[in-house]
Amino acid sequence: MRLKISLKPPVFIGSIATVIFSVIIIFLPNFNRPVQGSDMKLPALLSTIPVKPVIGLPVRLQIPKLKVNASVENVGLTKDKSMGAPKIPSDVAWFNLGVRPGEIGSAVMAGHVNWYSGATAVFANLNKLKPGDKIFVKDNNGVTISFVVRKVRVYSIKDDTSEVFSADDDLAHLNLITCVGVWNKRSKQYSQRLVVFTDRE
């Protein structure tokens, strides 16, 4: 009898904790919530960039080959200095500390490869893109900007990814990121990232 009693409290606490954890999972699917990089910064940036044709904020990403037609969320950096990820699995996330798609430089968008319960997500088939495939971004002025895939590369999470976030060729690029590799339970992320590099047409 005594043995039973001594076991009960930890089990009880564990159960409550699991329930709370599940609730968090349901309501806050994106752990890496942006802590900075809000829209507040944009007017200041706009005033200093010598923008010729004004390029709007991205609102839709379309990849006809993959039948992707996704809403664009804005993300900044998470607490651990990672680029944020979309909150909704069918959305993509644009890194709003970088340039806008169509501006000179490398704009970056991320999308989930899969979702809870084994569901697929927006970039489940991103690995099927090949050089020459077309990608379209619609901005909030209703303008569609088209991009062409240049190369596809896989990075380990330890690799230098400078070239994903910047370019020095004075051209406009859009780079798409999703997860590949194996799931690491401890770090709660995949071991690799697939990056599709595109150039503005």
Added chain:
Amino acid sequence: MKIHSIVSRALLSVAFMLGLIGPISVSAATAPSLGAADSFSVLAGLSTAANGGGTTVSGNLGLSPGLAVSRTGTWTVLGTEYFGTGGLSQTAQTDALSAFNNLAGQTTSGGWGSSPWSPIPGVWTVALDTTFTGTITLDGGFDDVWVFQVGQDMTFTGSVVLAGNAQACHVFWQVGRDATIGSGSNFVGTLIASRDITFASGANVNGRAISLTSSLVLNGTPTTISGPTCNSAPATVVGGSSPGRGTVNVVKVVINDNNGTKTISDFPLFVNGTLVGSGQTNNFPAPAGLYSVTEVTSSGYTRSFSGDCDANGQFGLYKGGNIFCIITNNDIGSPLVPVVPPLIDVVKVPNPLALPNGPGNVTYTYTVRNIGTVPMTDVTMVGDTCAPVSLISGDTNNDGRLDVNETWIYTCTTQLSETHTNTVVATGWANGISAVDIASANVVVGQSIVPPLIHVTKVPNPLALDAGGGMVTYTDEVTNPGLVPLTNVRLTDNKCSPVKYISGDTDGNLMLDPSETWTFSCQSRLTRTTVNTVIARGEANGLTIRDFAIATVVVAVPKVPNTGVGSSANILWEISTGILLAGSGLFFVIRRKKSL
């Protein structure tokens, strides 16, 4: 299949090695003889028309076989006009064709670049039609030649800029079909096109326009065709080298912004295979074709060139020239938290600036400042041809570090027997990053010429940027530490444009006077760690002088986003486990209550 791939790999690697360590093939361009065409500014086959505002021509105008009636519009010809067959214009056409064939037959040095393009002296080729918009800068010595070959049509809009001692009479354009010069262009050199030449509007040509078989048309506002200007090298070579030689100074910048530990000595440097030290002034034969800077690379570092070197570390050397090649190594990877790079400044002033009565003593004063925000250690001064360089004052707290706002003064005295350019390279370290600045000073011996001095500093704000990068404002300050006002002061930044003049010409005379500080500004949006090199140029007493400033900005790069979920994060599993555990917990609670 396997053997094939091994063989091709081996061949590739052999070719690669040869490319790296083999002799550099030099396609030196040569100036063809123009014969009778030399005296013509405008020469065409059938007709020439000045539509619009009229045209001024400094030399001769000729048509052959075209007659005088085919020269239409308003022309101001300062030379003589020749028409038809059997005269000077026909001889000129024959000689121009020979020159055209000579140009077309010269061995290429490579393809055309895009604006802003600074081709070294050589033969630059496009096989088909080409449209170039922007600026081509030709920087070289009195004897350097540029040949531009275009297989078919050429459309050029923009400017050809001569720098250093480059000569308009040593620039040639050979166009296989039609040539069009866009409105407002400043064109330089002798243009020989097989067919039509069209000037859109208001173009200026420092050179000649020759259509071998067809027509020359000038549209719109007045066009001027003059020159080409041609100066011969001065009798006395002003520079820090013996006659027939130039100096080469290779300057190393090392950036460890991602925990790298290499230092300057970890990257041995070579000029055409000869070992050189960073910052040392070396003499090499000149004029020569291409020189190439190479180094023993360290894995884990990227490499880039700036200053007088092109992207491949190559440069041309003219007689008496002073080449500075800056080579930057950055450890691969970017910091999550950016470190603050140091910023150093050195200025060097000789006293006296000239020894008109012949050999004598000169004392150099070197002023080294920390113009950044972090203290520097391991401050070195190398490359100077004067010894010993002694620290006189400045390290007020005697900590051996060049603290922010400290000014260290060094001096050195030497005897000069001939005109000499003395260079010093100051290097300091902070946070794993080296800061470098170069100062040169010219002393003229045996001539009553006071050589000019120029000095430039570049200060970025901010020096470090968080992930995602952002806008950086570079403030460039140009001063004149010499005695004579400088004309034609201009700045070129390899990573930022436009560099805008802000203020400083207080008396509005367009000359940088010794008391003035001219401020320039440039903004750039950085997304990765960037090293900018700015070159300031100025002229006085027939001499062009330069100074360099090099500034690093460190930019952090974000980690990749977390865009997936593992099977262990299956939401149903989480919920069902949660319910199961909660249920069992409840069960135990109930059991416990019951048992109590």
